[in-house]
Amino acid sequence: MTENFELIAVLENPNFLMNIGNVIRNINGLGVDRLFVIDGQKRLEDNLEELRQRKSLLKYSNGAVKWTDIKVFTEAKTCFDFLNKNGFISVGTSPHNICKRQVKLTESKLVEPKLAIWFGEESKGLSKIAAELCEYCLTIDIKGKVESFNLSTTTGIVMYEATKQREKTMHNKV
Template identity: 30%
Template sequence: MSESTTIFGLHAVRTLLQQRPERAALLILQKGRDDARIAEVLKLAQAKGIKIEMRDGKELDRIAGDERHQGACLQIRSVGVLGEGALDDLLDSLTTPPLLLVLDGVQDPHNLGACLRTADAAGVAAVIVPKDRAAGLSATVRKVASGAAETVPLIQVTNLARTLRWLKEREIWIVGTDDQAPHSLYASKLTGPLAVVLGAEGTGLRRLTRENCDALVSIPMRGVVESLNVSVATGVLLYEAVRQRQ
């Protein structure tokens, strides 16, 4: 059964109205705002027959909580995350070699949102996360993802190591990141059916996750910092894969 959630911010609201209007239930706009971006969102909602309400800024502040709403909130029928059973059907439906992103225990919702946004831009077929000790699809994640949470399937699995073994049975190459890996990602093959695996903030890949990777690669670090934020590392890895796959 679908659940109801609210997304905030003009870009996230506009993206959903453009790409998934059937999931929009109620658009709430701030009274007194008549700038071009608000007008665009209003026009989109009117064209799709979506219910619209005008409320004062304090009411939008209350709805959005700590989030920055920019004068627009959209209540949507959220499909939420998908179960691992959806992964088989998704892979069967693809007509090109899959590119998957696996996040091993990323708990910061801002990082998950940023990873989803990058995954959408890079053409990732799905993002896979464990059910436990990992961020889920919250309003913060959706806001940071700028609409990508509505376009990239997020699949939660009970046992990540088992899922990686299953992906290998489907002839998908599993590449994990490790600061101590002897090979740079730039010297590694990232073409064909591929799953890129990144670890949690600070701790990296768990042992069983690492052991179920076909290869481990590192990102060259030329400065004094020892590692990159997981969302930044995701961008580096995915776009090297995009470069090679072109």
Template identity: 20%
Template sequence: MSPERYARINQMLDNRQTDLTLCLDTVHKTQNIAAVIRTADAVGIHQIHAVWPDAEMRVSGNTASGSQQWVKTLQYSSMSEAAKQFNLQGMQVLATNFSDKAVDFRDIDYTKPTVVIMGNERDGVSDEGLAIADQHIIIPMLGMVQSLNVSVASALIMYEAQRQREQAGMYGTRQLDEAYCQKMLFEQGHPIYAKACRRKNIPYPSIDAQGQIEANATWWQRMREPDPNADEA
């Protein structure tokens, strides 16, 4: 890969926030899901969560502008299943909801490990999502409209979290493990070789400090061999 590509991927990896995330509570419109993922990538969120009990969530590569390649989406069949993961990570759980105990979303300390539950387009956050939340948050509305599109609301909250974390110096220090970083560097820096590895069932090689493939002669020989899974002419 080019030095510029190598530097850009490394910069992305250095800024990923592993303890800041969103949970989409049965959000079902593809364009909204894709927009949330795209913004998550922009602010450095490593992965998001989605509770989707009825069907698989699918995001078009074109719709998400390729952001799903960089941001993992972990899917759950129920909110209780997702809650177990949040508890394991010691996260404060926030839920967007108009309630008596809701506070302005800007009054939250997002430098803590945080997950924000965003409700679906029609009903908002489910009763199960509200029940596991440590705090309800709202985006103040001064006009006649009482709610924002879920992707817009998510973006406002994510950028407030980014602002606070930048001020706290939380960006620029790599939090991801080396195995994951090597995988991303290979798949995104050498996509043709990565595709060949998956077809031929060849382990991924290491990527060196210049962004180039570091592999022995045996690996290269296997790469040059005909693809046993290729369709016969």
């Protein structure tokens, strides 16, 4: 992504380093090089270089953690305020009707110049505060009997759609 067309993935209180690593691999493969992690339990290092040395992150990200800018926050509101201050629009993801409004991923327009897409904790999803702070929540049509996809699958699907839409918009402006 270019500097004037920024996209950030935000993970809210992920429980497993394996999932963080898989998300890093997903977003890196799509050309997204920034990940914000809200770590309310303070399990992650604040120092990026120390975080990059975590063997499990190196393994599950297939090394992509080395090229990913990761910023750790302890609260959703602090992360949101940082993003908002820097001109980002925040959009959540949830299979439940918890945001101000729900937008199907297939009907979304994810082309804001500065966009942060929030993904909730593996079993509980987005917190109430994160859902309230986001402009809206994206939903993925589920065809089978399950209620939702796992965290890394959801990030792959949503971030793929976002990068696809943004690339198309960038090419149309040229």
